[in-house]
Structure formats: structure tokens, C-alpha cells
Amino acid sequence: MVTLAVCAEMVFRDRPIQERVRRIHDAGFQAEIWDWTRHDLDALARTPADFSSMTGYISGTLTDEDGAAELLRTAEESVKAAEHLSCPRLNLHGTGLDGRGLPVVPVTGEPDGPMRATAHRTLTRIAELGESAGVVFTLENLNTAVDHPGVPFARAADTLALVEAVDRPGLRMNLDLYHAQIGEGNLIELVRRAHGLGLIGEIQIADVPGRCEPGTGEINYPAVARVLADLGYDGTVAMEAWASGDDDLALDRFRAAFTL
Template sequence: MPMYTLAVCAEMVFRDLPIHDRARRIHDLGFQVEIWDWSRHDVAALSRTGAAFSSMTGYLRGSLTDPDGAAELLRTAEESIKVAEQLGCPRLNLHGTGLDEKGLPVVPGTGPVTGPMWIAAQRTLSRVAELGERAGVTFTLENLNTAVDHPGVPFAKAEDTLALVAAVDRPGLRMNLDLYHAQIGEGNLVELVRRAQGRGLIGEIQVADVPGRCEPGTGEINYPAVARTLAELDYDGTVGLEAWASTDSDLALERFRSAFTPA
């Protein structure tokens, strides 16, 4: 049996229900629960569901590279830690810059990431990691794709995210390795998982199929092969479904469970 835990993003399934009812439904089906921007939800109602919360967005605004953006990211990260304590949520997710409700960067990049931007991002992430360590939570930096969903986001590729997490080299920061985004941006997913896990830098793995960003089994990614690799590597973290249901949410969760339950 796999050692890892399965979680489901409540933002993307059972969308006819209020978010707290989605969380309860996911919990009743045997999964942990993930959410995005906590400020849009009734946190007290979520905490009453009895669900185990696996991950949530760890900031509200800000960016990694400019001083004002970094200060805002750190300030809202501290707010997010307080909410994570209410929900018992161990991981708080970050991106290269603030995203709007459509997933687009609030301040899109206009050119390549420069050396000074890398240094500034490393410094900001070191401060974020320190916040996490003091609070007993882990911040995760997620790779994104710029070709389809998040054009203009800096540090978007999995290799960039991995490099930043390695450069910070603190237990309060790990990588949220999103295989949907990595397939669009880079591919070669099994070797990417092996490399990141071998360096001990994975805080979570998120999945959806390509194209369409629906549950495993609806696209081109061989997720059973990924699951076998995770089992071989003794991965004992979380695999989170961050995907739209292609037809029915209950079916989507069963397909996810089946893909990540090696025979």
C-alpha cells in the first residue's frame, strides 16, 4: 500500500455546494481537503466540518522580488499562518507573484527573470521559511505553467522552483511539485519526481491531467506510472488532486484514488 496521503482541492469539485459542504463531502469520501484563498471563505464553518486540511494559500498579496511586494507577501503570510492554526493546516502554498481570481499575475512579468530578481526571491523566501519554522508550518513554492494558465508569472517552471527551494535550504520551505503544470512546461515527469524527491525538497505533489486540467485518466499523463515511482521512492507526503471534474465529481475522486492506488 502507498505511504502517501491523498487530498482534494475543494475549490474545483462539487461546485454546486458551499465550500464548507464540499470540504465535508471530500472528508466523508476519505480524502484530506485543500483550499485556495482563505479570505474568501467562512473559516469557522470550514473548521466545524471535521475535515483534515492539507494545504491552503499562504499569502493574499505580494511578490518575491520587489521590496514593497515582499513586505506585503510577508505580512499576509503571517495572517495566513493564524488561519492555518485555526484549521490545523500544515502547509501554506506560494507562487512567484500574486495571482488574481483568474490565476493571472496581478503584476505580470515583462521580461526574463534577472539575477537580482533571483537574489531578492531567495531572500524573501528565506524570511517566509523562518516564519513557517517559528509557527511549525511549512510553506510550499508551486511551479506553474505560463503557456496556458498563468502567463507572466516569474519562477514558474519546476526547475526554477526547485532551484529556489534548494538555494533557501531551510525546513520551512519546500516545493509544491504540480505535475499538471510541469507536463505543460517541461514534461519528463518521472525523472522530475525522482530528482526532487532525491534531494528531499518535495513538500507536496499536485496532479491533474493534460489537456483540460481534469482528473487522472482523462488526458495524456500516465499517472499510474507516477504512482509506482512514488511507491519505489517511499514518498510519504501528500498527493493532492487540483483538477476540475470532467463530468461528475464523485467519479473524478474515484478515478484519482484508483490512479494512485498501485496494484
């Protein structure tokens, strides 16, 4: 069976973050957070919540040497924060994102050869950091059409290729099916390929359009759940989605979509 988690940044938003993760825990899910620097880690650690994932850097980028050095530096800080919450996974993107989800260092067009070489070197060092600390860094695919224009290495195909090239247990893919549906589609074959390579660290979901819970859009998540069961996937599926209405109902719909 998969483990189900819920992003605390996107549900129960009228409540403090500590109460959000408590509500998520009480509903039977693990909890996820984004930028840990915005939260009181001591207060979060006092909750009964099990933390599944958190952002694994504060700033930096994969595309140039200075940005890579900053990403590595802040990844080391993030490892310490993850230890405080006993959080096993730390999430990365191709570059830092601002408050609107836009890249701090945007890239026009496809990343070139030197950018890819820098990304490969940086992710190898990130993987080594994860292995020495006993955590896994995950590289998330994003969509550039709606939410994150200008992010480098955003497509699932690019993210998967980088993780495959690094080929270290300290780096896996955060396969976000919401972003993949907007950017590429063909979700079931994408899941099969990533799972066949053994490179999925986590799967995140939301429906399209709207980025709300399963059942509010076009993605057939019960079909995805059946494929995951057939493949023997026993990792984490996390709902990184806004509640379309009632937050508790959104969590119930998520659970129902992945309960066979």
C-alpha cells in the same frame, strides 16, 4: 503509502465550500482550499475535514522589495488562519494571482539577478516564519503557456532551484505535475530529482489537456504512482483538478490512479 487530498475549490462546485470539504472528507480524502479570506474559517473548522494545504499569502510578489514586504505581511496573517484549521502547509507562487489566474505583477522574460536575490531573501524569511509557527510553506511551479502567463519563477526548474538555494525546512516545493507537463515534461525524472534532494512538500496533479482528473488526458499517473512507491515517497498527493463529469467519479478515478 501516500496521503491523498482533493482541492475543494474545483469539485462539487454547486455546493457551499463547507459541504464540499465535508463530501471530500466522507470520501476518505483530506481537503485543500485556495484564498482563505473568501471563506468562513469558523464554519470550515466545524467540519470533520482534515485540511492539507491552503494559500499562504493574500498579496505580494517575490520580485521586488515592496511586493516582498507585502507577501511577508500577508503570510503572517495566513499562518494564523492555518492554525485555525490545523493546516500544516501554506502555498506560495512567484506573485499574486487575480481571479483569472493571471499575475498581478507580470514579468516579461526571465527574472534577472536582483529579482532572484530578492526572492531568495524573501523565501528565507518565509521559511523562518514557517519554522517558528510549526508549518511548512510550499512554493508551487506553474505553467506560463496556458494558465499563468507572466508569472515569475514559474517553471519547476526555477521553483526547485529557489527552494534548494534557501535550504530551510520551513520551505519546500509544491511539485505540480499538471503545470510541469505543460511547461517542461519529463515528469518521472523531475519527481526523482526533487525527491532525491528531499525538497518535495507536496505533489499536486491533474491531467493534460483540460486539467481534469487522472485518466482524462495524456499523463500516465499510475506510472507516476509506481515511481513514488519505489522512491518511498510517503507525503501528500493532491488532486487540483476539475471533474470532467460526475464529481464522485472523478474522486474515484483519482484514488484508483494512486492505489497500487
